Amino acid sequence: MADPWQECMDYAVTIARQAGEVIREALKQKMNVMIKSSPADLVTATDQKVEKMLISSIKKKYPSHSFIGEESVAAGEKCVLTDSPTWIIDPIDGTTNFVHRFPFVAVSIGFVVDKKMEFGVVYSCVEDKMYTGRKGKGAFCNGQKLQVSKEDDITKSLLVTELGSSRIPETVRVILSNMEKLFAIPIHGIRSVGTAAVNMCLVATGGADAYYEMGIHCWDMAGAGIIVTEAGGILMDVTGGPFDLMSRRIIAANSRALAERIAKEIQIIPLQRDDED
Known part of the structure; x- marks a missing residue:
């Protein structure tokens, strides 16, 4: 049987490229920066413009499909994942990078059917x-097959994570304490590029051995999640349980053993789920 979603994926690649052109062009212009949930949670007119462009293009082509978009949710739309084919979109993953012209900025498109990831484009x-x-x-990546690293010894691993946009002192304390615990195992190092999607793609390339974060959203993970698993990696909840796209937390690693070892060290930050009001 022909792959029913291949055409959707090809279309996702085309529009992600178009969105990328808009973003690259916007990087040359003066920016209008606004604040969302905290002084470090930023949004620009380009985020909103790109999301509108992506969703209207897809709606025209696939009118029966559902959508979850970061900026639509920020504007008050419900974040509900049903069994219907759903496009989960982050128009600019790495908005703070974009604002500062720090060169890691991604368009992320995930496609989920029956609540399962079918394809992802970052x-x-x-x-x-x-x-x-x-x-x-x-x-x-650019047509080259990806494969996660084979490193299963955490003391020889390179991890990626983010400090996040929350500035609540207790949350910041837990984030830093988790980094300190992992760092002191010891591991080779911890890196951050400022976008969850690219961090996960780096695990898929084998450039990093694992990524973990709490406080991100389904649109940060839906595109890159399947890129990690298709490169031979694993997605897991930070508790060590099964990964849940709506839980706002993740470990993406090259192996179950490494993911479980990271989960053992991490203190959980309580978060409201994406699908809760």
């Missing part, structure tokens, strides 16, 4: 790297 547009993953078909 376009790191300043680097011009197109990451793709399709269930059962592998993961690629």
Whole structure:
């Protein structure tokens, strides 16, 4: 049987490229920066423009499909995942990077059917790297097949994580304490590029051995999640349980053993789920 979603994936790649062009152009202009949930949670007119462009293009082509978009949710739309084919979109993952012209900015498009990830497209547009993953078909970057690293010794691992946009002192304390615990195992190092989607894609390339974070959203993870698993990696909840796209937390690692070892060290930050009011 022909792959029913391949056409959707090809279309996602096309529009992610178009969105990337808009973003690259906007990087040359003066920006209008607004604040969302905290002084470090930023949004720009370009985020809103790109999301509108992506969703209206897809709606025209696939009118029966559902959508979850970061800026639509910020504007008050409900974040509900049903069984219907759903496009989960982050127009600019790495808005703070975008504002500062720090060169890691990604368009992330995830496609979920029956609540399961079918494909993901992450376009790191300043680097011009197109990451793709399709269930059962592998993961690629600019056409080159991706494979996670083989490193299963945590003391020889390189991890990626983010400090996040919350400035609540207790949350910041837990984030830093988790980094300190992992750092002192010891591990080779911890890196941050400022976008969850690119961090996860770096795990898929084998450049990093694992990524963990709490406080992100489904639109940060839906595109890159399947790229990690199709490159041979694993997604897990920070508790060590099964990964849940709406839980706002993740460990993406090259192996179950490494993911479980990270979960053992992490103190949980209580968060409201994406699908809760």
